Amino acid sequence: MNSRIALTLALCLSVFSCGRKSDVVELQNWNFGGLPQQTAFLRERVAEFNRTHPGVEVTQSDKSWYMIREILYASFAAGAGPDVMNTHANYAAEFSQAGYYYPINRFPDFPQVRQWFVPRLMESTEYRGNCYGLPANAIAFVLCCNQELFDRAGIAPPKTWSEFRAAALKLTRDTDGDGVVDQYGLVLMGGDKGGFAYRLIPFFYKAGADVMSPDLNRIEFNSPRGVAALQLFADMYQQDHSITPGFLAYTHSEVSDLFANNKAAMSIEGPWFRRMIEDKVPGKGMYVVPVPVPDDRIAEYDTAPTLQDLVMYAINARSKHPQEAWELLKFLRNPESDQFWVTEDLGALACTTSALQSPAAAKVPHLPVYLSELKHARPWPAHPQITAIAGNVFTPECLKAIVGELSAQAALDRAAREAQRMIDEHR
Incomplete structure (x- = not known):
């Protein structure tokens, strides 16, 4: 009887392992907060990334913005957490010093990617000479x-x-x-x-x-x-x-x-x-x-x-797949994606020069006031x-x-x- 059970278990394990996606890189993307329209847009964007990147599978989890710091600290301290996440840009100093954020300026194509964004906003993601995220949406109070x-x-x-x-x-x-x-x-x-x-x-x-x-x-x-x-x-x-x-x-x-x-x-x-x-x-x-x-x-x-406030997308310093996480980061924040912040009115300001200078931007209510204020705004130290x-x-x-x-x-x-x-x- 024991030999039959062992054989059955072996067959089950064999079938299970054959069905595993061992050749697919799995990434976790944690989305903190946002209006319902933002969350829906991000899910569509992640689904498109999965369709166009067959070697990578991203799972999105939506979490409370009001618990963002506590959730991330608990996860990072346990050696876990997502591969990619959206956070306050002013976390760049705190979380990078703790060793939780990956310096994205290490990627070879970072200088080209940096050019997508309004320079003042990119500066808000930096700490002690390194850059720890790509701007997601900008805010001027x-x-x-x-x-x-x-x-x-x-x-x-x-x-x-x-x-x-x-x-x-x-x-x-x-x-x-x-x-x-x-x-x-x-x-x-x-x-x-x-x-x-x-x-x-x-x-x-x-x-x-x-x-x-x-x-x-x-x-x-x-x-x-x-x-x-x-x-x-x-x-x-x-x-x-x-x-x-x-x-x-x-x-x-x-x-x-x-x-x-x-x-x-x-x-x-x-x-x-x-x-x-x-x-x-x-x-x-x-x-x-x-x-x-x-x-x-x-x-x-x-x-x-x-x-000035800014939300950025960052990479977990302990991610096992930083290069794939970087590809996801770029996909979520490239000029094409950023254009949706203009055309779909997602409740914050676009961050790329091309989106802010697009014809559609001229139709966004109150945008001139926000852009004027953003030009002179200051972030938290x-x-x-x-x-x-x-x-x-x-x-x-x-x-x-x-x-x-x-x-x-x-x-x-x-x-x-x-x-x-x-x-x-x-x-």
Whole structure:
């Protein structure tokens, strides 16, 4: 009986091994976040890659953008993780220093591939002389204004901080006369620590404040200009009551709901916001303008930097098939693929020169504003600790200042001390 069982098992194993694709390279592509249209487009692109590259089979897995750092760290620390993934470009410093990202400038054709992209965006994927990803989509943070509410109030989108504060106050109203305010001038995303930092820092940059010194050795966001930026929001919340009172719990969903349903007049956002609102209320109009500047910097309204964010595609440093992963990276980010960010309105900005200069780009709503802002925008400093500083140190202290638990100066000083400690320990 035992010999029969052994023979049966041997035959099964033989059949199984004969059916295996031992000659096919298998790659894992992890897609973090994105609008449904983006996810569908990427799946189509991966399927096309599989059809045109018979020696490679790519499996795509869709994962939460909000858990991206935790998921990647857990996977990489275990010696696992995907071959290819989309991540924040500001992870280039942190993850490459940890040995998790593959330097793509090692590939012989990298100099030619680099020429596809806007130079400023490629620079955001670099750390200490190496490049760790290809730009996937670009973001410049702007001020989105509810067109219906602004037109009804007869006011124009603000350019200066005083205009911004006045507009928010005027647009904070009890619309149905029941004695309860039901429309607010500004909605903030306080329930997402990273998302909040990304929406507050544009005001610091517009004011001329820096997050860190140029040599990345010193924290500088608690400068007088930084304090003034934070004080603006504290005054709007505590004195004017023009910021939605529940903002500490808000994420994308609540922010877009309030804006779409005329409960909020302004939000600090990126190019995805128009599509989010369109999906909720088709045809709803909005004004998209640069983030306002301090009154004494009105001459720099069109050139003062906002925050630049960038998503890039990177390769796992431990991938067993880096060359095949590189081929996938190029396929996902070549000019043909990038053109879809223009023609299909996927909620972010294209990154290749050819796509941004194409005839179709002229039809993209608000694109001139985003491109103008992107021209002068600045990313977060390329320091390995910047993600932790922004979400875990900067945001909590700034929120305390806005709601009145600390003064703006005290909050930023506390955040600066802790951030400086993190930087000093990292040297």
